[in-house]
Amino acid sequence: MADTLITVLAGGVGAARMLSGILQVTDPATVTAIVNVGDDLELHGLRISPDLDTITYTLAGEINPETGWGLRDESWQAMATVERYGGVSWFGLGDRDLGTHLYRTQRLAEGATLTEVTAEITDAWHLGLRLLPVTDDRLRTMVTLAGDGDDAGLEVSFQEYFVQRQHGVPVASVRFDGAEASAPGPEVIEALIDADTVVIAPSNPIVSIDPVLAVPGIRQALISRRADTVAISPIVAGAALKGPADRLLSELGHEATVLGVARLYAPLAATLVIDEADAALAGQVEALGIRPVVAESVMRTPEIAAALARTVLSSAGA
Amino acid sequence: MADTLITVLAGGVGAARMLSGILQVTDPATVTAIVNVGDDLELHGLRISPDLDTITYTLAGEINPETGWGLRDESWQAMATVERYGGVSWFGLGDRDLGTHLYRTQRLAEGATLTEVTAEITDAWHLGLRLLPVTDDRLRTMVTLAGDGDDAGLEVSFQEYFVQRQHGVPVASVRFDGAEASAPGPEVIEALIDADTVVIAPSNPIVSIDPVLAVPGIRQALISRRADTVAISPIVAGAALKGPADRLLSELGHEATVLGVARLYAPLAATLVIDEADAALAGQVEALGIRPVVAESVMRTPEIAAALARTVLSSAGA
Numbered sequence: 343m344a345d346t347l348i349t350v351l352a353g354g355v356g357a358a359r360m361l362s363g364i365l366q367v368t369d370p371a372t373v374t375a376i377v378n379v380g381d382d383l384e385l386h387g388l389r390i391s392p393d394l395d396t397i398t399y400t401l402a403g404e405i406n407p408e409t410g411w412g413l414r415d416e417s418w419q420a421m422a423t424v425e426r427y428g429g430v431s432w433f434g435l436g437d438r439d440l441g442t443h444l445y446r447t448q449r450l451a452e453g454a455t456l457t458e459v460t461a462e463i464t465d466a467w468h469l470g471l472r473l474l475p476v477t478d479d480r481l482r483t484m485v486t487l488a489g490d491g492d493d494a495g496l497e498v499s500f501q502e503y504f505v506q507r508q509h510g511v512p513v514a515s516v517r518f519d520g521a522e523a524s525a526p527g528p529e530v531i532e533a534l535i536d537a538d539t540v541v542i543a544p545s546n547p548i549v550s551i552d553p554v555l556a557v558p559g560i561r562q563a564l565i566s567r568r569a570d571t572v573a574i575s576p577i578v579a580g581a582a583l584k585g586p587a588d589r590l591l592s593e594l595g596h597e598a599t600v601l602g603v604a605r606l607y608a609p610l611a612a613t614l615v616i617d618e619a620d621a622a623l624a625g626q627v628e629a630l631g632i633r634p635v636v637a638e639s640v641m642r643t644p645e646i647a648a649a650l651a652r653t654v655l656s657s658a659g660a
Numbered sequence: 661m662a663d664t665l666i667t668v669l670a671g672g673v674g675a676a677r678m679l680s681g682i683l684q685v686t687d688p689a690t691v692t693a694i695v696n697v698g699d700d701l702e703l704h705g706l707r708i709s710p711d712l713d714t715i716t717y718t719l720a721g722e723i724n725p726e727t728g729w730g731l732r733d734e735s736w737q738a739m740a741t742v743e744r745y746g747g748v749s750w751f752g753l754g755d756r757d758l759g760t761h762l763y764r765t766q767r768l769a770e771g772a773t774l775t776e777v778t779a780e781i782t783d784a785w786h787l788g789l790r791l792l793p794v795t796d797d798r799l800r801t802m803v804t805l806a807g808d809g810d811d812a813g814l815e816v817s818f819q820e821y822f823v824q825r826q827h828g829v830p831v832a833s834v835r836f837d838g839a840e841a842s843a844p845g846p847e848v849i850e851a852l853i854d855a856d857t858v859v860i861a862p863s864n865p866i867v868s869i870d871p872v873l874a875v876p877g878i879r880q881a882l883i884s885r886r887a888d889t890v891a892i893s894p895i896v897a898g899a900a901l902k903g904p905a906d907r908l909l910s911e912l913g914h915e916a917t918v919l920g921v922a923r924l925y926a927p928l929a930a931t932l933v934i935d936e937a938d939a940a941l942a943g944q945v946e947a948l949g950i951r952p953v954v955a956e957s958v959m960r961t962p963e964i965a966a967a968l969a970r971t972v973l974s975s976a977g978a
Contacts, residue, residue, distance in 0.1 A: 386706070386761075386763070387705040387706050387707070387762070387765030388704070389705070419734075419754075419756045419759070420738065421759065423731075423759020423760055424763050425759075427763040427780060427781060427784045429762065429766060429767070437738050437755035437758070438737045438738065438741050440741070440755070440758060441742045441743075441744070441745070444747065444753075445704070445741070445742050447705035447706075448703065448704045448748055462745060462746075466744050466746070
């Protein structure tokens, strides 16, 4: 499949694993990832792009295996100084990792676009594939908290929900600040239209894939490619593999099962890969208008990720 | 001299040593330093204040003894990442040190003034004395290069001259961008007026003291305190102890000796401390209208710094 172009809609950890599987079975030069930037934040004056970095570090083989984010062989001297001053320390920034944010911030200040800086960073790690931020404009996932706590009704940034509160609070609603005024990055629509196969990675549908779809033009382009689009369910046996996807789906009125995922993705993807644990639901998925493909989808090892990638790519347009 | 208030005009390294001497012989609560911010820079999105930090780290006993700037026990992981990307790496920022710039930048973004942030930082290091940035406004020392090089005639920031070019190029002129529109920090004029003794530290007259004097109101306040002001010559035996003060004095038309220093400071200070190496010039200094005091002024050890501080404080108003 050397000449087959593959474009992947991507969040962070789940997408990084899916991409590492895809890169094992195809030429990296044929792969494009369109990456969520709704999780991005400005902190300490720095521009931080967690999903772009998680993918970059994972594919470089440098992700911190203990945390699942940041770089391996990390030290924390800068944060220790920040803590001495009583500064903002809930968002952990390792010393090695900080270099990425310093570079990105400096280049943006010099007038480079996020697309350009991302290409420079991925080149430096010799990744081979193309990572495209979904937009060079400001897009921020905002979360309104629910529940009985003091902050019920408060709208916070995604990272204030996800990291500062460790996604341990119920959510009333999610919106994508800046989405309406944003434009897709310069190569994004072309990457969707030109792809032979489009993949929706097993990322959080609400806070990783939805902000990508909120950028004007993306959803329409994706709908036009529905026949060649394969989604992988991030929900397995009614639970998220990582993070709050299951709770968010429930809290926002969706079913936290592959059926809820099937309803969300049926307009966008002809095929939905569901885990063997959900094989019994295949018929119900099919009835929702999206073709189920059952596979081992929990990417515990590189071999499983590669096998899943083969399944995904051979399912497209089938 | 517990009730004697002392205010010191300060640059970086020389001022830090002078202050460490003064703090050995007097109550830190009586000491205020008014610190140059013309060397400040924005890099990687961070606000960096080298003179404030050199003084803070020195007085905290945490200065890097090998470099004379930055923190001891430093690591360089962030810069290694920046270098991987081919980013700006001529201005070395250690990991521990970075935390100071992260904190300062975040607090400024939150609306704090540089004066407020500086107080928070010095409190965290338990310094005892009061460090006042000369202004909370933007003030930048700009250097126009001379000589035969490709960049002759180019105007660069102080750090591009001092660090990037290692002050190895001749200088045509120096100006203080933003000075005219700047105002002294909220406690600065009061600290000059209320002081029993004003000290002009042995800092570079051209690029450390002059930018302080360029802030409207400072020079007049200092002139009004001339009788109680003691300057320490940063030039010993015709050479700067550190940095390019001697060359800058020559290049800008001054004499690079204690006599050149005496001419610059005679309008501002009644007393000039000169080193024993320059004792033979005491008569010529006196003839320039500033009273010479001869002392051992090269602060090689804490004991010498303390002795010099005693001499300085006992010379004031004498």
